[in-house]
């Protein structure tokens with residue numbers, strides 16, 4: 001089967017490991033990749049920032065932990081599926097982190113927010 005350029009679909013000649021027909025198409029491809037990763041990052045970074053701001057606001061400046069009703073977070077449009085990392089503690093509870101703040105499901109309708117130092 002004849003190989004074609006990944007960008008313009010022209011048939012490829014020469015080396016069999018070629019993916020692009022020209023430097024122009026290769027540059028074009030890298031431009032698309034950069035654009036796609038930048039766009040995805042902007043959207044998700046926005047969700048993370050928003051989540052962080054919500055946790056930070058509920059926690060206040062001096063508290064290291066606070067318990068809130070889940071619907072308070074929902075009302076503020078907290079996106080539960082976006083976090084930076086997670087940790088399962090010795091009691092088998094999962095802490096979802098947004099940078100240095102974390103939350104966990106304390107009960108069916110309560111969320112515990114903690115500041116990790």
Ligand SMILES: [Zn+2]
Pocket residue numbers: 005006007008009010020021022025
């Ligand atoms: Zn091409």
